[in-house]
Amino acid sequence: xxxxxxxxxxxxxxxxxxxxxxxxxxxxxxxxxxxxxxxxxxxxxxxxxxxxxxxxxxxxxxxxxxxxxxxxxxxxxxxxxxxxxxxxxxxxxxxxxxxxxxxxxxxxxxxxxxxxxxxxxxxxxxxxxxxxxxxxxxxxxxxxxxx
Amino acid sequence: xxxxxxxxxxxxxxxxxxxxxxxxxxxxxxxxxxxxxxxxxxxxxxxxxxxxxxxxxxxxxxxxxxxxxxxxxxxxxxxxxxxxxxxxxxxxxxxxxxxxxxxxxxxxxxxxxxxxxxxxxxxxxxxxxxxxxxxxxxxxxxxxxxx
Numbered sequence: 001x002x003x004x005x006x007x008x009x010x011x012x013x014x015x016x017x018x019x020x021x022x023x024x025x026x027x028x029x030x031x032x033x034x035x036x037x038x039x040x041x042x043x044x045x046x047x048x049x050x051x052x053x054x055x056x057x058x059x060x061x062x063x064x065x066x067x068x069x070x071x072x073x074x075x076x077x078x079x080x081x082x083x084x085x086x087x088x089x090x091x092x093x094x095x096x097x098x099x100x101x102x103x104x105x106x107x108x109x110x111x112x113x114x115x116x117x118x119x120x121x122x123x124x125x126x127x128x129x130x131x132x133x134x135x136x137x138x139x140x141x142x143x144x145x146x147x
Numbered sequence: 148x149x150x151x152x153x154x155x156x157x158x159x160x161x162x163x164x165x166x167x168x169x170x171x172x173x174x175x176x177x178x179x180x181x182x183x184x185x186x187x188x189x190x191x192x193x194x195x196x197x198x199x200x201x202x203x204x205x206x207x208x209x210x211x212x213x214x215x216x217x218x219x220x221x222x223x224x225x226x227x228x229x230x231x232x233x234x235x236x237x238x239x240x241x242x243x244x245x246x247x248x249x250x251x252x253x254x255x256x257x258x259x260x261x262x263x264x265x266x267x268x269x270x271x272x273x274x275x276x277x278x279x280x281x282x283x284x285x286x287x288x289x290x291x292x293x294x
Binding site for chain 2: 045047048053072073078080088089090093101104113
């Protein structure tokens with residue numbers, strides 16, 4: 001993944017992830033990323049697969065280097081996003097999972113749960129997700145099997 | 148999902164989930180489930196997608212009512228399993244996520260991380276995953292979009 005693509009990020013959530021999405025969007029913009037916000041844009045109830053599919057299509061098409069995706073627990077969003085070839089969506093809850101998903105799984109979508117992960121932990125996951133390189137080696141063989 | 152299918156469970160892990168798999172397999176057998184163990188059968192390093200794909204194929208084919216899948220963090224296993232249509236694999240870390248993934252996502256595969264989730268919490272997630280019904284309603288519309 002080249003450096004330019006890495007600086008373009010797509011973000012999406014359902015209503016349950018909306019507040020955390022707004023906070024992480026501000027964080028990304030403060031870090032200098034160009035953020036494409038696919039919604040949702042308010043607290044009205046929507047269907048998480050619609051937003052997860054839109055984000056996954058954007059990442060799979062190379063329109064963004066990385067994606068950040070949220071729903072209430074992150075579980076529904078993960079299921080939907082990982083239906084798409086080329087998308088490796090990692091549901092993270094802490095710094096360790098955010099690090100391992102990059103080092104071992106070459107994750108290109110960070111998934112967080114707006115109802116389960118506190119804002120400061122979410123920010124920490126985001127920074128680690130953006131900064132941690134893939135280790136390759138035996139992990140590359142495994143990632144190739146996720147195609 | 149009918150009651151007979153629910154009493155047939157398939158389980159699989161890579162080396163990092165092996166010990167937790169053995170423990171959960173004993174728990175399932177003690178609860179009266181027929182457990183089909185797809186491996187791995189020891190601590191030797193293997194590739195998590197091989198085991199996740201085998202389990203997902205079994206669940207998608209209706210060979211088991213539910214699946215239990217493990218790797219180190221659960222992230223790689225979730226990505227691989229959710230590549231398969233009809234599989235809704237939920238990475239859980241606590242009682243709440245194990246409950247919500249059934250109530251809202253109708254998850255048919257419980258994913259746990261052998262290196263991140265303690266045995267007693269894993270057992271609690273398993274019991275909740277097995278006992279909690281899907282709520283339907285607006286959640287059924289969303290689950291239909293995961294097809």
